[in-house]
Amino acid sequence: MTAKKSKSLLEEVVSGNGISSLRGGMARVKLNCILQLYYHPPSKNAPTIREHVNAFARHSCFRVWNVNTTFGFPPALNNVRFSVILLHYSLFGLPIGLNWRFLRFIEENDDCYKIVFLQDEYRCWPERSEFINSYRIDCVYTLLEPSYFRDTYWKHTRVSKLIYNLPGYVS
Secondary structure, three states, X not given: OXXXXXXXXXXXXXXXXXXXXXXXXXXXXXXXXXXXXXXXXXXXXXXXXXXXXXXXHHHOOOOEEEEEHHHOOOHXXXXXXXXXXXXOHHHHOOOOOOOHHHHHHHHHOOOOEEEEEOOOOXXXXXXXXXXXXXXXXXXXXXXXXHHHOOOOHHHHOOOOEEEEOOOOOOX
């Protein structure tokens, strides 16, 4: 997220488009929108990653705030809470695209709906399933077909909703 976008987010908070709450002694605003975290370094990469990231803002009826974790944790996030946190599949390569500040933010937002898009679940499955359980993920979009849900997600995680899709496919 650039400084200009951080300022826009703060303007959104200051303008009153949310519900103020006290949590941990700090006033925070709850925004009825989606925070999407993704990882995309400023280098050549598969264009489908950006297409998939941008699709949420294009097709959602909710406002979507995109934050590229490559550039670090935007301080403006300390002042807001979101209705939904969406974790893009680009975060789950090696190394994981979330630093401790993002992980703490996700953990602290225990009252929002958390969605993860995954692909290549066969890679680093123990770490992925542990992440789903540790950060109380509510919904996973997976490339695994439903016939495999019982032996993977239902057996090793506490996720409540699974949706089959092909996250890297953009038509």
